[in-house]
Amino acid sequence: MIHISEIAQHDGKEVEIAGWAYNMRSSGKLGFIQLRDGSGVIQAVVSKADVTESAWEAVQEITIESSVKVKGLVKKDDRSASGFELQAIDFSLLQKAEEYPIGKKEHGPDFLLNNRHLWLRSQRQRAIQRIRWGITKAIYDFLEQDGCVKFDSPILTPNACEGTTTLFEIDYFDETAYLSQSGQLYLEAGAYSMGRVFDFGPVFRAEKSKTRRHLMEFWMLDVELAFVNWEGNMDHQEALIKFVVQSILEKYSDELKILERDTALLEGMNKPFPRLTHAQAVAKLKELGSDIGERDDLGGDDETILTQQYDTPIFIEKYPSEVKAFYMKRDPEDESLALCSDMLAPEGYGEVIGGAQREDNHDTLLKRINEHNLSPETFQWYLDLRKYGAVEMSGYGLGLERLVSWMCGLKHVRETIPFPRMLNRLYP
Numbered sequence: 001m002i003h004i005s006e007i008a009q010h011d012g013k014e015v016e017i018a019g020w021a022y023n024m025r026s027s028g029k030l031g032f033i034q035l036r037d038g039s040g041v042i043q044a045v046v047s048k049a050d051v052t053e054s055a056w057e058a059v060q061e062i063t064i065e066s067s068v069k070v071k072g073l074v075k076k077d078d079r080s081a082s083g084f085e086l087q088a089i090d091f092s093l094l095q096k097a098e099e100y101p102i103g104k105k106e107h108g109p110d111f112l113l114n115n116r117h118l119w120l121r122s123q124r125q126r127a128i129q130r131i132r133w134g135i136t137k138a139i140y141d142f143l144e145q146d147g148c149v150k151f152d153s154p155i156l157t158p159n160a161c162e163g164t165t166t167l168f169e170i171d172y173f174d175e176t177a178y179l180s181q182s183g184q185l186y187l188e189a190g191a192y193s194m195g196r197v198f199d200f201g202p203v204f205r206a207e208k209s210k211t212r213r214h215l216m217e218f219w220m221l222d223v224e225l226a227f228v229n230w231e232g233n234m235d236h237q238e239a240l241i242k243f244v245v246q247s248i249l250e251k252y253s254d255e256l257k258i259l260e261r262d263t264a265l266l267e268g269m270n271k272p273f274p275r276l277t278h279a280q281a282v283a284k285l286k287e288l289g290s291d292i293g294e295r296d297d298l299g300g301d302d303e304t305i306l307t308q309q310y311d312t313p314i315f316i317e318k319y320p321s322e323v324k325a326f327y328m329k330r331d332p333e334d335e336s337l338a339l340c341s342d343m344l345a346p347e348g349y350g351e352v353i354g355g356a357q358r359e360d361n362h363d364t365l366l367k368r369i370n371e372h373n374l375s376p377e378t379f380q381w382y383l384d385l386r387k388y389g390a391v392e393m394s395g396y397g398l399g400l401e402r403l404v405s406w407m408c409g410l411k412h413v414r415e416t417i418p419f420p421r422m423l424n425r426l427y428p
Contacts, residue, residue, distance in 0.1 A: 001015075001016045001017065001018060002015050002016070002017060003017075003037060003038075003039040003040070004017060004019070004035070004036070004037050004039050004040035004041065004042045004082065005039035005040045006039075007040070007042060007074055007082055007084050007086075008082075008083065008084065010074045011074055011075075011076060011084065012073070012074060012075070013073070013074055014071065014072065014073055014074075014089070015071070015072070015074055015086070016069065016070070016071045017035060017037060017042070017044075017069070017070050017071075017072075017086065018037060018067070018068070018069045018070075018094070019035040019036050019037035019038075019067070019068065019070075020035070020036055020037070020065050020066065020067055020068070020121070021033050021034065021035060021062050021063075021064065021065065021066050021068055022034050022035075022036050022041075022064060022065065022121070022123075023064070024062060024064075026059075026060070029047060029048040029049065030045065030046065030047055030048070031045070031046040031047075031048075031056075031059040031060075032044075032045055032046075033046065033059070033062065033068070033070075035068070035070065035086075036126075038126075040082055041081060041082060041123075042080070042082045042084060042085060042086055043077070043080055043085045043086070044070045044072060044085070044086040044088050044091075045085055045086065045087055045088060046059050046070075046088040046091050047087075047088070050087070050088065050089055051088060051089065051090060051091055052090070055088075055090055055091040055092065056091075058091055058092060058093040059091055061093055061096055062093055062096065063096060063097045063098075063099065063100070064097060064100040065097040065100050065121065066093060066094075066095060066096050066097040067093075067094040067095045067097075068091065068092065068093055068094055069091075069092045069094060070086060070088050070090070070091050070092075071088065071089055071090040071091075072086040072087050072088040072089050072090070073086070073087045073089065074086060074087075075087055081254075100118070101115055101118065102115060102118055102119060102122070109412075109414075113414065113420070113425060114427065114428070116418075116419055116420075116428055117419075117428050120418060123258055124258060124259065125415065127254075127255035127256075127258040127259050127408075128255075128259070128404065128408055128410070128415055128416060129418065130252065130255050131248060131252050131255050131256070131259075131404065131407065131408055132400070132404045132416060132417075134247065134248050134251055134252050134255075135244055135248060135400065135403060135404060135407065136200070136400065137247075138243060138244040138247035138248065139200070139221060139240065139244060139398075140200075141243075141247070142239070142240050142243045142244065143198050143223070143240075146196065146236075147195070147196050148196040148197060148198050148223065149190075149194045149195075149196065149197050149198075150197070150198060150199065150200070151186075151187060151190035151194065151197040151198065151199055152183075152199055152201070153180070153183025153184075153186035153187055153190075153199045153201075153222070154180065154183075154186065155179060155180045155201070155202070155203075156170065156177050156178075156179070156180070157177065157178050157179075157180045158175060158176070158177055158178075158378060159178075159185075159374075159375075159378045159379060160178060160181065160374075166181060166205045166206055166207050167179065167181055167204070167205070167206055168204050168206050179203075179204035180203055180204065181203050181204060181205050182203055182220060182222060182397055183199040183201070183203070183220070183222045184222050184224070184327075184395060184397060185327070185382050186199075187199055187222050187223075187224040187395060188224055188358060188382070188385055188393060188395070189381075189385060190224065191224040191225065191226045191393060191395075192226065192385055192388075192389070192391075195225075195226045195227075196223075196224070196225050196226065197223070197224050198221060198222060198223040198224070199221075199222050200219065200220070200221045200222075200400075201219065201220070202217055202218070202219055202220075203217075203218060203219070203220045204216060204217050205218075208423060209423065210422070210423050210424075211300055212411060212412040212413060213300060213350060213402060213405075213413055214413070214422070214423075215401060215413055215414070215417065215420055215421060215422060216421045216422060216423065217417075217421040218399060218400065218401045218413075218417065219399075219400040219401065219417070220397050220398065220399060220400065221397065221398040221400065222395065222396070222397045222398075223236070223395050223396055223397075223398075224393065224394075224395035225393065225394055225395060226391055226392075226393050227391055227392055227393070228392065228393065228394045229339070229357050229392055229394060230317070230329075230339040230340065230341065230355070230356060230357035230394055232394065233341070233355050233356070233357065233394035233395065233396060234275065234315050234317070234341050234343075234355070236396075237315075237341075237343055237353050237355060237396055237398075238272075238273050238313075238315075238343075240398075241269070241273075241313060241343070241352075241353075241403075242269050242270065244403070244407075245266050245269045245407065246269070248266070248407060249263060249266055249267060256408075259408050259409060259410075260409075261407075261408060261409040262409065265311050265312075265346060265347065266407065268311060268312065269312060271312060272312075273312050273313050273314060273315060273343070274310060274312070274314045274315070275314070275315040275317060275341075276314060276315070276316055276317070277316075277317055277318045278298075278316055278317070278318055278319045278320065278337070279294070279318075281298065281306060281316045282294060282296075284306065284309070285298075285302055285305060285306060288305050288306075288309075289305075290302055290305060295320040295322065295323070296320075296323070297319065297320075297323040298316065298342070298351075300350060303344050303348075303350030303351055304348040304350060305348075306344065307344045307345060307346050307347065307348055307349060307350060308346075308347065308348050310346050311346055312346060313343050313344060313345050313346060313352070314343070314344050314346075315341045315342070315343055315344075316341060316342050316344060317339075317340065317341040318331055318334075318337040318338065318339065318340070318341075319337065319338055319340055319342075320336060320337060320338070321335070321336055321337060321338045322336075324338045324340055324356070325356075326359075326365075326368040326369055326371070326372040326374065327356075327358055327359055327365065327368070327382075328340050328356040328357070328358070328359065329356070329357040329358060329359045329360065330359075338356060339356060339357040340354070340355065340356035340357070341354075341355055341356070342354050342355075343355075345402070345403075345406040346406075347406065347409075349402065349405060349406040350402075351399075351402070352398060352399060352402045352403050352406060353396050353397065353398045353399075354396060354397055355394065355395060355396025355397070356394065356395070356396075357392070357393070357394040358393045358394065358395065360386060360390040360391060360392060360393060361386060361390070362383055362386035362387055362390070365382075365383060365386055366383060369383075400416075401413045401416040401417050402416075404416040
């Protein structure tokens with residue numbers, strides 16, 4: 001038995017394929033069945049004259065999403081997506097599916113999300129999930145080439161990275177615990193051990209947000225780089241995104257076509273990504289009609305407006321320190337600014353990466369912890385890192401679903417993850 005993706009290697013040969021029937025039609029004594037097996041799609045042509053009576057009866061019985069097994073001769077067919085078709089000599093029905101609830105008619109998002117376990121079988125959803133895997137694999141490849149080591153940070157944590165209001169609290173331990181919103185703080189410990197480290201896994205944020213960009217559970221890449229400042233941090237992010245985009249263009253062109261993704265912008269990622277200070281971004285936004293304040297963080301609408309002006313991702317750097325986390329190092333030329341950056345994807349997609357240089361001075365970090373009304377005792381281990389060989393260090397976090405959303409050209413992040421967890425959705 002072979003996979004459909006291997007079909008080109010068997011031109012003119014007899015093979016056996018198992019899969020699901022996602023479409024079929026009959027013309028007299030011929031049956032035309034579109035088969036998928038997860039690796040690809042191919043049409044099997046069954047002639048009543050070429051198969052047994054029981055096999056032909058099975059062809060007449062099949063329904064959408066029935067599981068089947070087909071033996072046949074591989075023949076070239078330039079009209080098909082795979083470039084081949086299967087001339088069947090035997091056909092068996094493994095399981096006849098009940099009437100499939102997702103038809104060719106239009107369905108609303110709630111219906112499709114309630115049937116997410118079945119919706120994932122559609123051609124579009126398969127393409128999205130394959131690209132998601134391709135992005136993940138490209139990220140691993142880039143980081144491995146760069147000398148980064150995967151360092152797994154805990155999901156259960158005793159403290160917040162940025163603020164307890166956005167965390168899910170766990171009532172189990174003798175002390176308060178939370179589901180992690182980022183592995184960053186633990187990664188810094190890893191970087192002091194191995195120099196360049198990353199983690200990649202699920203994180204959780206209890207924000208009461210219902211926008212097209214928000215999920216309660218999502219996958220985050222966190223990277224920490226010892227002996228790197230905030231500018232080198234942006235260089236690293238830019239190189240990563242260019243590598244990922246090129247990899248997807250080379251390996252997933254068929255999936256991008258299924259999604260009808262205009263790849264022109266993706267193909268133009270080889271030029272430098274513009275870098276604007278927060279002050280420059282605010283000035284530009286005001287010119288474009290935004291009422292953003294001089295010291296305000298950028299909201300979703302601001303990011304959308306700004307990124308529609310560019311055909312590549314852009315960096316916004318040096319935000320006001322009061323809108324950023326306690327661990328970010330301040331700009332030595334202006335203490336009111338943080339040495340941080342956000343990478344915003346073009347076409348209105350907004351933030352996909354947030355990063356910063358870390359505060360490496362023990363006493364300054366302790367001061368910041370107190371300023372944010374956090375417990376120094378809870379962060380004692382984190383403060384310890386500044387006692388034993390503190391160095392310049394930077395890092396960033398990349399939201400996988402937001403990157404998938406941009407690269408696939410999706411309108412809502414809910415399609416980017418197999419089973420989305422949103423403010424009002426926990427099923428299935």
